[in-house]
Amino acid sequence: MRRILKVIRDRHSERGAFDASRSIEKSDLKLILEAARWAPTPNNMQNFEILIVDAKEQLEAIGKLPADMSESFLRENYAQLAFSEEELRVRKTGVLASIFPPAWTNPEAWTPDSDYRSQLTFLGRSVHETPLLLVVLYDGTKRGPGSEGDVLGHMSLGCVMENMWLMSESLGIGFHVLTVFSDSPVEQEVKRVLHVPAAMKVAFACALGYPADPGAAYPRVRRELEEFVHHNEFGRKDVVWSSR
C-alpha cells in the first residue's frame, strides 16, 4: 500500500529540461500506454485515442505553432501564482510564478501592444526539447450515457492522464501536461499538422522525457487532510487518525 502512495506522492510535473540525448524506450512507452488502456471510463466507453508524436519533423512543426495566451487565461493563471517558496508553503495551493515565462507573471505584458507580447508564445518552448509527445484525443461520439456536457466522459480523460503519469513516474520518466494543445486555435493547428479527424477533440498533450537533472526538485505543496476532509456533515472536523 505504502508503495502505491509513494508513487502517487512522487508523481510530479517535470518542470526542468529533458535529456536531449535519451529517447523513451519502446518497452517503457508500451507500459505507459497499457496504463492508459486500463483507465476507467463511464460504461467502459473508452472514449479516447492517443497519438504518439516522436518524428522530428512533426515535433518541429508543432513547436512552431503560435500559442498566444488570452488575457482571461493569464488573469486566472496569475491568481494561482506564488512569488516565493515561502508564499507557496503558506498558501498550500497554486504554483510558483517562476515556472512560467516572465511575461506570464507580469500583467503589464498582457496588453496587445506590449513589447513583451511575443514572449507569451509558449508552444515552441514547451515542445522544443521533448523527445516524445502523447496527444490524447477525446472522442465525443462516445458519450457517457445521460451525462450533461459529457462531464463524465471528460473526467475519464483525467483518469487516462493520471494512469500514464503514475506509470511514467514509476519508470523515472519525466511527464509534463500541456493543456494549451486543447485551446482553440492551437487545437485546430495541431489537428491539421497531425491529421486528426474533425470529430475528435484534442483533450491534452503530455511531453515525456528523461529529466536532464533528475535530482532537481521544486516545492510541491498540498492542503492538510483536516482542511478538506469533513465527517458526516460538512464542516465537521472530528476525525482522529491513529499515528500508524
Ligand SMILES: Cc1cc2nc3c(=O)[nH]c(=O)nc-3n(C[C@H](O)[C@H](O)[C@H](O)COP(=O)(O)O)c2cc1C
Ligand atoms: C488537468 C490538468 C491540466 C494541467 N495543465 C497543465 C498545463 O497546461 N501546463 C502545466 O505546466 N501544467 C499543467 N498541469 C500540471 C499542474 O500544474 C500540476 O499538476 C500542479 O501544479 C501540481 O504539481 P505537481 O504535478 O508537481 O504535483 C495540469 C494538471 C492537470 C491535472
